[in-house]
Amino acid sequence: MRQTTIDFAQNARDLGMSRVEDSHAEWVVRAKEALRLYLSNHSTFFVDDFWASGAIEFPCNGKALGPVVQYARRQGWMVKSGRYRSSMRSNMTEKPVWESLICMEVSRNGVDQNADGSGAGSGCNPVE
Numbered sequence: 011m012r013q014t015t016i017d018f019a020q021n022a023r024d025l026g027m028s029r030v031e032d033s034h035a036e037w038v039v040r041a042k043e044a045l046r047l048y049l050s051n052h053s054t055f056f057v058d059d060f061w062a063s064g065a066i067e068f069p070c071n072g073k074a075l076g077p078v079v080q081y082a083r084r085q086g087w088m089v090k091s092g093r094y095r096s097s098m099r100s101n102m103t104e105k106p107v108w109e110s111l112i113c114m115e116v117s118r119n120g121v122d123q124n125a126d127g128s129g130a131g132s133g134c135n136p137v138e
Contacts, residue, residue: 037069041078046112049087053134055079055108058097072099079108087112110134 113134
């Protein structure tokens with residue numbers, strides 16, 4: 011792929027995220043705090059689990075979470091784990107599972123589980 015094509019795609023992505031963030035500015039502020047709190051109590055982040063938790067109401071445009079996720083990444087709150095899961099909210103497309111960097115897992119009988127039983131995910135203590 012030619013570099014100009016990659017640059018064009020990246021610029022279009024950034025412009026799209028900026029537009030979504032600007033049009034949902036108040037919601038984005040609340041969502042950033044909701045995600046920070048979620049990550050302080052969960053060792054992983056997957057978009058469907060976040061929505062199911064009720065941490066924040068679903069916005070008019072579901073893409074509004076994209077800039078919030080990227081903000082959390084830039085803040086060093088989470089990193090991609092290298093794992094992916096199918097998202098019910100995105101027609102079963104693969105979405106990344108992120109690892110929280112702002113909590114410390116507390117094991118119960120050696121295993122912590124998400125509500126869906128998919129593995130480590132909740133019961134973290136904030137890292138001091």
